[in-house]
Amino acid sequence: MHEDGEPLILLVDDDRTQLHLLQSWLTREGYRVQSFQEGESSVAALAHSLPDAVCLDLHMPGLDGIEVLRRIRHAQPSLPVLIMTSDTQIDSIVGAMREGAWDYLAKPINRNDLLNRLTHAVEHYRMHLRLQHLEREAAGRTFPGIIGRSAPMRQLYRQMDRLTESDITVLAHGESGTGKELVARAIHFQSARKEGPFVAVNCAAIPETLQESELFGHEKGSFTGATTRRIGKFEQANRGSIFLDEIAELSLSAQAKLLRVLQERLFLRVGGNQELSSDFRLLAATHRDLQQEVDAGRFREDLYFRVAVFELEIPPLRERLDDLRELATSFVEQFAKSEELGPLALTETTMGILERYTWPGNVRELQNAMQRAAVVAEGGEIHPHNLPPRIVEALRGQGVEIPEPPASPEPTPAADRPAAADGEAVNGETAPEPSDGDAWPDFGEVTLEELEKEAIRQAMQRLDGNVSQVCRELGIGRTTLYRKLQKYELR
Known part of the structure; x- marks a missing residue:
C-alpha cells in the first residue's frame, strides 16, 4: 500500500454484528477494512498486509485482546492499536495502555468518536513514517551496508522505511548482483525482529534432492547419509527472518511444503512425525519473472500469491550511475x-571509463573489478589498463578510447652502466653495500625460476615479510606473490 493511498484498518471483534456495523461506517469514510472474528488470524494477517491502524476488542475467546496487542506490538511497534471494550474497570483499560495501546473506545461505540480517534491515529502513524524517511534523507544516511544516494535508491529507501515498520512478506526483484541480500539484511536489522536470527538460504545452490532437508531439517536415519538429526533453516529462523534467495529455483515438491509453512507456520522434518512451529518473517528474492514461471508451470500460483505480497524492485547499476563513483x-x-595495499585512488580517466560501461553483472561485477584493479595497480593509482581485460575490450568494441598502458623501460646494457665501488655514488645515488642476507650466491648456470625464487626470498627477508612492501618492490601483484611463495615453499 502506498502511504498516501486509502488507509487500511484491521477490525478484530468476535461479535459479527459489531464487525459489520464498524466496517460499514469505515468503508463509507474511504477506509479499506479487513475484518477478523478471532485474534490468531488478525496476527497472521500482518504477514501479508500493511495496516495503518487496528481496532481491537479487548475480550475475545481464545487469544484475548491483550495477547493480540502484545503480538502486534512485537511485530510492528509503531502501529496504533485502538482498544474497544465494554469493561468499565479502570484496571483493564490501564493495563491495555501499559501494553502499548494507542487509545481506547468504550462500547457501545459512538460513530463520531471512532472516526475522530481513528483519523488522528492514522495521521500520526503516517507522519511518523514520513519523518523517519525525511530524517534519513536530511542526514544523508542510507541503510547499513548499502551505498547510494541516487534517485532510484532514494525511492527504494522510502519503501524500505515502510517495510522496517511491519512484518509483511517481501519479494525483492532484481538482476543478479544488484544487492538483494543486502536489502533483505537491512530490512531485518532495522525491524522489530533485529534481535532474532537472520537466516539466508541460496535456493539455487541446494541440490533438488536436498532442498526439503535443508529448509525443514531431517531426522536421523530418514535417508541414506542422514547420520544425525539436522535442524532446518525455518527452525533456525524462529523469532527472526528467513531470506530465500532465488526462490524460483525450488522444486515443485519443496514449493508445496513451503506453501503449508507460510499458511500455518507448521512443518515436519524429513522423516519426522512431530509437527514443529516457527515464528519467522519471510523475505524472498529472484531474478526471474515469477508470473512467467507460473504461466510455464514451474512455480505454483498459490505460492506466488503468498510470496509476492510486497514486491520490491532493486535497480540495476546502469540505472543508478550517479552512485558509481561512491561505490x-x-x-x-x-x-x-x-589487504594492506596502502593508499589507492582511481584516476579521473579511469572513473570516466567506468561510467561508460553498462555493468551487466551490476554492483557485484563492479566490486570484483575494483578488487582486481587494486591488486595490479602500481604507484598508488588505478589506471584504465588495471581494469579487467573483458571490460576494456568491451568498451573498445563500442568505440570508447582507452589509453594504452605505459611501455616498460628498456633495460640498460651492462656495458653502458657506470661502474661504482661499494658505497660510491651512481647517478647521484649511493650504492648500498651488500649485507650477508642480501648477498647473491654464486649460482653458476641458473634457471630463471631459481633467480625469481632468490629475488623473492631476499625481498621477504629484507622487508621482514611485509607482503605489501614486497609487492611494490618487485612490481608484482599480491595474488601473484602468494602463488609464488607457495610454489617455492618460502612460507
Missing part, C-alpha cells in the same frame, strides 16, 4: 585496507 571508491578503499 567504486568504497570498494577500492575497503580492499586496500583489508
Whole structure:
C-alpha cells in the first residue's frame, strides 16, 4: 500500500454484528477494512498486509485482546492499536495502555468518536513514517551496508522505511548482483525482529534432492547419509527472518511444503512425525519473472500469491550511475585496507571509463573489478589498463578510447652502466653495500625460476615479510606473490 493511498484498518471483534456495523461506517469514510472474528488470524494477517491502524476488542475467546496487542506490538511497534471494550474497570483499560495501546473506545461505540480517534491515529502513524524517511534523507544516511544516494535508491529507501515498520512478506526483484541480500539484511536489522536470527538460504545452490532437508531439517536415519538429526533453516529462523534467495529455483515438491509453512507456520522434518512451529518473517528474492514461471508451470500460483505480497524492485547499476563513483571508491578503499595495499585512488580517466560501461553483472561485477584493479595497480593509482581485460575490450568494441598502458623501460646494457665501488655514488645515488642476507650466491648456470625464487626470498627477508612492501618492490601483484611463495615453499 502506498502511504498516501486509502488507509487500511484491521477490525478484530468476535461479535459479527459489531464487525459489520464498524466496517460499514469505515468503508463509507474511504477506509479499506479487513475484518477478523478471532485474534490468531488478525496476527497472521500482518504477514501479508500493511495496516495503518487496528481496532481491537479487548475480550475475545481464545487469544484475548491483550495477547493480540502484545503480538502486534512485537511485530510492528509503531502501529496504533485502538482498544474497544465494554469493561468499565479502570484496571483493564490501564493495563491495555501499559501494553502499548494507542487509545481506547468504550462500547457501545459512538460513530463520531471512532472516526475522530481513528483519523488522528492514522495521521500520526503516517507522519511518523514520513519523518523517519525525511530524517534519513536530511542526514544523508542510507541503510547499513548499502551505498547510494541516487534517485532510484532514494525511492527504494522510502519503501524500505515502510517495510522496517511491519512484518509483511517481501519479494525483492532484481538482476543478479544488484544487492538483494543486502536489502533483505537491512530490512531485518532495522525491524522489530533485529534481535532474532537472520537466516539466508541460496535456493539455487541446494541440490533438488536436498532442498526439503535443508529448509525443514531431517531426522536421523530418514535417508541414506542422514547420520544425525539436522535442524532446518525455518527452525533456525524462529523469532527472526528467513531470506530465500532465488526462490524460483525450488522444486515443485519443496514449493508445496513451503506453501503449508507460510499458511500455518507448521512443518515436519524429513522423516519426522512431530509437527514443529516457527515464528519467522519471510523475505524472498529472484531474478526471474515469477508470473512467467507460473504461466510455464514451474512455480505454483498459490505460492506466488503468498510470496509476492510486497514486491520490491532493486535497480540495476546502469540505472543508478550517479552512485558509481561512491561505490567504486568504497570498494577500492575497503580492499586496500583489508589487504594492506596502502593508499589507492582511481584516476579521473579511469572513473570516466567506468561510467561508460553498462555493468551487466551490476554492483557485484563492479566490486570484483575494483578488487582486481587494486591488486595490479602500481604507484598508488588505478589506471584504465588495471581494469579487467573483458571490460576494456568491451568498451573498445563500442568505440570508447582507452589509453594504452605505459611501455616498460628498456633495460640498460651492462656495458653502458657506470661502474661504482661499494658505497660510491651512481647517478647521484649511493650504492648500498651488500649485507650477508642480501648477498647473491654464486649460482653458476641458473634457471630463471631459481633467480625469481632468490629475488623473492631476499625481498621477504629484507622487508621482514611485509607482503605489501614486497609487492611494490618487485612490481608484482599480491595474488601473484602468494602463488609464488607457495610454489617455492618460502612460507
